[in-house]
Amino acid sequence: MTEERESLRSGIKLLGLSATVGQENQLLAYLTELEEANRSFNLTRIARDEFVTLHLLDSLAALRALPDSPNLRVLDIGTGAGFPGVPIAALLPGSSVTLLDSTGKKVRFAVAAAQKSGLANVLGIHGRAEMLGQTEGYRESFDAVTSRAVAPFGTLVEWMLPLVRIGGVAVALKGTGYREEMEGCEALVSRLGGGKPQVHSLLLPNTGIERFVISIPKVASTPKTFPRSK
Ligand code: SAH
16 A cells, blocks of 8 residues: 555544545545646645645544535635545535635636546636625525635635525634634624534644634524625
8 A cells, every 4th residue: 555545544544534445546636636737837835745634634624523414515715726625525425515716727727636536526616705605596505614724714704604504514724823813703703693613623643733623603694794895
């Protein structure tokens, strides 16, 4: 077994998740697509030997905060090179994952690379979260909205919560700075229809890196005035 597959397999186990060999193949194929495309345009600053941990396992940490249902509609805001959306799609083949990014070529890369890797449940939208959040058919429609490394907490909740259906959840992946970012945001979260945020901390497998999965239940409708346009 390659070293990469081994660390993926053990990391998935450490996260309390499981994947078939076919799903491992899809995830590793996606990394190869990313490495290749990254030679011609800048998609990630992370080197291949850290892809498994910093892209795949970090993304998969979001799974434990998602609703326990096999067929979710998930939106990943500011997906960039496809994280956390694509790894989530690989482990939830019965769900559909929509990748949103304001940079068209990133969305095009991620959707094409996911298809080449054998994923049939990934869709892409080139656009901005604050516009999609005001678009009929998308607003308050997703079971879960995810996001990693896109904006500070206060901005992020305004982009995420309007897109979550009542009963669904917004899930943000954050580093240690999350506490300061969340300070003073209670009123905004509640105004947006969010319930009490839950913070789950974990150590990324095989690293000392501490990560925080912040999930906010959508408990009430978001007022029409949100998200405000930037
Ligand atoms: N989530 C990825 C990429 C993070 S970089 C990862 O963790 O690896 C942030 C991405 O958010 C960029 O690709 C940028 O184009 C996108 N972005 C920034 N503002 C946005 C907005 N308002 N709507 C949609 N995408 C946005």
